[in-house]
Amino acid sequence: xxxxxxxxxxxxxxxxxxxxxxxxxxxxxxxxxxxxxxxxxxxxxxxxxxxxxxxxxxxxxxxxxxxxxxxxxxxxxxxxxxxxxxxxxxxxxxxxxxxxxxxxxxxxxxxxxxxxxxxxxxxxxxxxxxxxxxxxxxxxxxxxxxxxxxxxxxxxxxxxxxxxxxxxxxxxxxxxxxxxxxxxxxxxxxxxxxxxxxxxxxxxxxxxxxxxxxxxxxxxxxxxxxxxxxxxxxxxxxxxxxxxxxxxxxxxxxxxxxxxxxxxxxxxxxxxxxxxxxxxxxxxxxxxxxxxxxxxxxxxxxxxxxxxxxxxxxxxxxxxxxxxxxxxxxxxxxxxxxxxxxxxxxxxxxxxxxxxxxxxxxxxxxxxxxxxxxxxxxxxxxxxxxxxxxxxxxxxxxxxxxxxxxxxxxxxxxxxxxxxxxxxxxxxxxxxxxxxxxxxxxxxxxxxxxxxxxxxxxxxxxxxxxxxxxxxxxxxxxxxxxxxxxxxxxxxxxxxxxxxxxxxxxxxxxxxxxxxxxxxxxxxxxxxxxxxxxxxxxxxxxxxxxxxxxxxxxxxxxxxxxxxxxxxxxxxxxxxxxxxxxxxxxxxxxxxxxxxx
Numbered sequence: 210x211x212x213x214x215x216x217x218x219x220x221x222x223x224x225x226x227x228x229x230x231x232x233x234x235x236x237x238x239x240x241x242x243x244x245x246x247x248x249x250x251x252x253x254x255x256x257x258x259x260x261x262x263x264x265x266x267x268x269x270x271x272x273x274x275x276x277x278x279x280x281x282x283x284x285x286x287x288x289x290x291x292x293x294x295x296x297x298x299x300x301x302x303x304x305x306x307x308x309x310x311x312x313x314x315x316x317x318x319x320x321x322x323x324x325x326x327x328x329x330x331x332x333x334x335x336x337x338x339x340x341x342x343x344x345x346x347x348x349x350x351x352x353x354x355x356x357x358x359x360x361x362x363x364x365x366x367x368x369x370x371x372x373x374x375x376x377x378x379x380x381x382x383x384x385x386x387x388x389x390x391x392x393x394x395x396x397x398x399x400x401x402x403x404x405x406x407x408x409x410x411x412x413x414x415x416x417x418x419x420x421x422x423x424x425x426x427x428x429x430x431x432x433x434x435x436x437x438x439x440x441x442x443x444x445x446x447x448x449x450x451x452x453x454x455x456x457x458x459x460x461x462x463x464x465x466x467x468x469x470x471x472x473x474x475x476x477x478x479x480x481x482x483x484x485x486x487x488x489x490x491x492x493x494x495x496x497x498x499x500x501x502x503x504x505x506x507x508x509x510x511x512x513x514x515x516x517x518x519x520x521x522x523x524x525x526x527x528x529x530x531x532x533x534x535x536x537x538x539x540x541x542x543x544x545x546x547x548x549x550x551x552x553x554x555x556x557x558x559x560x561x562x563x564x565x566x567x568x569x570x571x572x573x574x575x576x577x578x579x580x581x582x583x584x585x586x587x588x589x590x591x592x593x594x595x596x597x598x599x600x601x602x603x604x605x606x607x608x609x610x611x612x613x614x615x616x617x618x619x620x621x622x623x624x625x626x627x628x629x630x631x632x633x634x635x636x637x638x639x640x641x642x643x644x645x646x647x648x649x650x651x652x653x654x655x656x657x658x659x660x661x662x663x664x665x666x667x668x669x670x671x672x673x674x675x676x677x678x679x680x681x682x683x684x685x686x687x688x689x690x691x692x693x694x695x696x697x698x699x700x701x702x703x704x705x706x707x708x709x710x711x712x713x714x715x716x717x718x719x720x721x722x723x724x725x726x727x728x729x730x731x732x733x734x735x736x737x738x739x740x741x742x743x744x745x746x747x748x749x750x751x752x753x754x755x756x757x758x759x760x761x762x763x764x765x766x767x768x769x770x771x772x773x774x775x776x777x778x779x780x781x782x783x784x785x786x787x788x789x790x791x792x793x794x795x796x797x798x799x800x801x802x803x804x805x806x
Contacts, residue, residue: 314365316350
């Protein structure tokens with residue numbers, strides 16, 4: 210057999226992912242665009258990133274980098290199979306590695322059918338085809354496997370965050386998939402599936418494998434990952450009803466495992482790292498004597514400092530976080546800015562006070578501005594604050610973030626089950642309050658998508674863009690308008706955007722999205738002043754909110770939690786000094802954060 214695995218022999222186990230999920234170089238926001246824009250708008254990506262399809266290979270033709278999930282499967286398999294039996298390759302190179310010896314093709318799929326939170330609505334709004342770009346490339350991969358002359362002798366096992374789309378729609382035959390696996394690859398059940406396929410046995414259509422129960426069971430890849438992704442935590446602990454990842458156990462990876470994966474990426478030529486997490490602020494505080502929603506400042510700052518100061522790391526991208534910890538510990542945000550800003554590849558000179566215009570832009574879920582709706586879908590989202598304080602938490606959190614050059618990507622969900630006009634008005638109140646206060650974030654709205662196994666799996670909200678109410682459309686358009694504002698500072702930008710939006714509306718969008726879309730689209734395009742449209746009764750202008758001060762917010766915490774507040778942040782509640790003597794010892798805020806048992 211040749212080094213690449215000839216078409217005659219092939220590799221025993223081949224791991225791959227769609228092209229859109231393996232690109233590593235084409236820019237920070239391209240992944241979201243590829244997941245959201247319809248295939249017919251691929252030309253927009255081609256113009257902005259003309260070389261986005263170019264990928265790197267090792268000398269033997271294998272992929273130089275792969276998504277972290279694929280690398281994790283590889284690391285799990287290499288504990289039991291020799292390295293010469295396992296290969297990770299790009300989708301277009303599959304024929305070079307599939308042969309008579311191949312028994313398993315493992316595919317990581319994020320959005321094979323185009324029904325993730327953002328994809329369906331964005332593709333529907335902008336094009337007659339609802340197939341997003343990354344769904345197109347996923348189908349292209351599966352078609353390659355389906356047409357392989359060796360298809361009868363290997364099994365196709367699909368994992369990743371989009372596997373549920375295949376099992377729920379029963380698309381096994383259409384995509385030529387034998388098995389969908391839900392769960393992490395460290396599990397013994399995952400390994401047994403591969404062994405069954407190698408023995409030529411039938412594999413079940415769907416398998417839910419167990420999640421590691423301890424940090425010792427978790428693995429990190431020892432090879433280069435796409436965008437330098439290195440896992441930092443699993444789970445979150447806030448238990449939002451619509452969230453699937455938060456159903457996983459709350460575990461933080463040991464620092465030594467994280468650093469090993471960082472060094473592996475650098476060793477193989479990656480100059481960028483991104484610590485992947487559902488909430489970066491829980492790391493170092495899981496299963497300690499302190500509740501996880503009071504961040505371990507010292508541990509977090511030291512971890513990130515060690516990552517970005519690793520020789521060869523030029524850039525670092527933040528992953529996900531939550532809003533409440535910034536209100537709990539503003540000094541943590543300030544110190545992390547001092548560590549991370551110089552290594553951020555994202556620039557926003559129009560808003561940043563950094564000398565090079567750099568910003569930090571983590572992903573944060575706002576989801577709704579309605580307290581009533583928040584109680585139903587995410588009652589723990591604001592802990593340690595009660596969900597009734599959600600609007601004030603969001604305002605103060607974004608204020609603290611912006612002050613430190615954090616301009617996050619904030620998601621909202623539109624069309625939630627049971628959502629009323631009053632709920633939409635409450636969300637708009639919050640958006641307009643942020644605008645009045647000069648606060649900024651990249652707001653990314655999407656239509657509610659029920660995910661399997663969550664508490665909202667059987668719930669139904671808005672199904673198509675034409676079903677959106679005028680207020681729901683206004684949330685969408687207001688979010689987009691606000692997000693684009695920093696990019697429209699040129700003299701010609703606003704006019705070009707206004708004309709382009711109106712042309713698109715006249716040409717196609719008004720027919721596709723229905724009459725409720727018209728006035729929100731005019732708001733988005735800036736065709737008429739918002740105040741005029743509000744006076745005409747065509748849009749809702751938002752009511753000023755009564756926002757509690759940070760001190761007032763802290764005073765709402767349970768008295769037993771006051772001892773975890775850090776006095777160097779100020780704004781201590783009246784009477785805080787009376788509990789100072791019961792404040793936990795410094796060991797509660799561990800410096801290294803290397804153990805959370």
